[in-house]
Amino acid sequence: MTTSPLVEPFPETGIQPFTKEPIRYVGEDGLPVQNLPAAYTPERLRELHAVMLRAREFDRKLITLLRQGRTTFYAQSSGMEATQVGLAHSIRPGHDWVWPYYRDHTLALALGVPMFELISQVLGSNSDPSRGRQMPHHFAARKQHFVSISSSIANQVPPATGTAMAQKYLGTDEITVCTFGDGATSEGDWHAGMNMAGAMAAPCLFVCENNQWAISTNLSGQTASENIHIKAKAYGMPGFYVDGNDIVAVMEVGRTAAEWVRAGNGPALVECLTYRVGSHSNADADAEKHYRTREEVQEWLGRDPVVRVEKLLEHLGHPIESEERANMISAVHREVDEQVIRAEATGQPDWRIMFEDVYADLPAHLREEAAMLRAEQEGERK
Numbered sequence: 001m002t003t004s005p006l007v008e009p010f011p012e013t014g015i016q017p018f019t020k021e022p023i024r025y026v027g028e029d030g031l032p033v034q035n036l037p038a039a040y041t042p043e044r045l046r047e048l049h050a051v052m053l054r055a056r057e058f059d060r061k062l063i064t065l066l067r068q069g070r071t072t073f074y075a076q077s078s079g080m081e082a083t084q085v086g087l088a089h090s091i092r093p094g095h096d097w098v099w100p101y102y103r104d105h106t107l108a109l110a111l112g113v114p115m116f117e118l119i120s121q122v123l124g125s126n127s128d129p130s131r132g133r134q135m136p137h138h139f140a141a142r143k144q145h146f147v148s149i150s151s152s153i154a155n156q157v158p159p160a161t162g163t164a165m166a167q168k169y170l171g172t173d174e175i176t177v178c179t180f181g182d183g184a185t186s187e188g189d190w191h192a193g194m195n196m197a198g199a200m201a202a203p204c205l206f207v208c209e210n211n212q213w214a215i216s217t218n219l220s221g222q223t224a225s226e227n228i229h230i231k232a233k234a235y236g237m238p239g240f241y242v243d244g245n246d247i248v249a250v251m252e253v254g255r256t257a258a259e260w261v262r263a264g265n266g267p268a269l270v271e272c273l274t275y276r277v278g279s280h281s282n283a284d285a286d287a288e289k290h291y292r293t294r295e296e297v298q299e300w301l302g303r304d305p306v307v308r309v310e311k312l313l314e315h316l317g318h319p320i321e322s323e324e325r326a327n328m329i330s331a332v333h334r335e336v337d338e339q340v341i342r343a344e345a346t347g348q349p350d351w352r353i354m355f356e357d358v359y360a361d362l363p364a365h366l367r368e369e370a371a372m373l374r375a376e377q378e379g380e381r382k
């Protein structure tokens with residue numbers, strides 16, 4: 001067990017919980033503000049950059065799909081790539097369990113969920129693992145232990161704690177990862193889940209993707225607390241504050257916290273300070289400038305996490321040339337187009353699937369409803 005986790009820097013990495021300022025390795029200008037750990041070679045940084053850029057372009061293409069009316073809901077994560085890709089690289093994909101929230105498709109991609117599955121889900125096609133029964137953009141991926149998403153804010157927090165408690169009782173070396181936005185931290189479920197995790201020393205890594213807006217409510221309207229991570233203290237767990245647009249910082253803090261949780265020390269909270277540069281979802285009046293200024297958005301566009309890695313690579317003498325970047329973007333666009341065609345070709349699920357996959361023996365009232373629908377369909381066909 002590590003001693004004094006609430007005040008001391010963590011011995012292996014020297015990373016300190018409860019800092020006043022977000023922990024940062026790479027400044028907004030792309031220059032390191034402290035020594036980069038040896039693992040961040042130019043090759044590694046290029047790999048991370050490619051994952052981030054793929055997610056960014058996935059967002060752009062899916063917005064087009066939405067505008068074409070081929071899906072009905074989408075919530076972009078543009079601007080938050082360092083947080084989600086960094087988190088994916090802090091845990092063990094397919095081993096640890098993830099209770100995500102609805103903006104986490106970049107996390108899913110980075111954990112290795114095939115793009116085909118994500119696109120199938122958004123389209124509700126036959127190839128969708130949920131077979132069109134979940135709201136669009138509410139993914140689940142069995143192989144990656146990525147639990148189905150709830151639209152209801154903070155709903156995932158108590159069951160994430162429960163999963164972590166089970167992992168503890170079973171004595172596995174898995175941990176649970178639970179993500180949420182800043183708005184979720186005002187919900188009763190959030191406090192119940194955090195409290196229980198602390199009391200039970202459950203191996204749960206809580207990650208707040210603080211993008212500073214909950215639809216039209218900003219952080220200061222959300223809480224009188226000076227920040228989110230400080231709330232961890234009340235639940236007896238360390239709280240880390242990290243620059244969520246700096247992938248090196250997210251990975252260093254994320255890995256420190258995850259391994260500390262895995263070592264049996266109990267839960268931890270990581271707050272990633274980032275920004276949602278796009279609209280909340282397609283059901284949002286962001287473009288009409290009702291709740292935030294264009295200047296604020298511009299300011300954060302200037303802190304782009306993908307560009308930060310490009311600037312760092314340039315500084316290290318390994319720049320991504322503009323032609324190479326353009327080719328990477330075209331390749332993602334082609335990949336999306338191909339997966340859309342493949343998913344659409346599987347067709348839409350039949351109404352009969354409503355009655356499948358839940359009951360081994362269908363109860364009488366559902367058998368009756370199925371028979372009624374069948375009769376109606378047959379009547380229409382005559």
Ligand SMILES: Cc1ncc(C[n+]2csc(CCOP(=O)(O)OP(=O)(O)O)c2C)c(N)n1
Binds near residue numbers: 152181184215
């Ligand atoms: C229990 C509940 N209350 C309200 C809503 C409506 N709602 C949908 S998204 C959202 C904002 C959540 O903001 P945050 O947790 O910060 O995540 P973000 O969308 O900013 O990533 C709200 C209030 C909901 N889905 N569930």
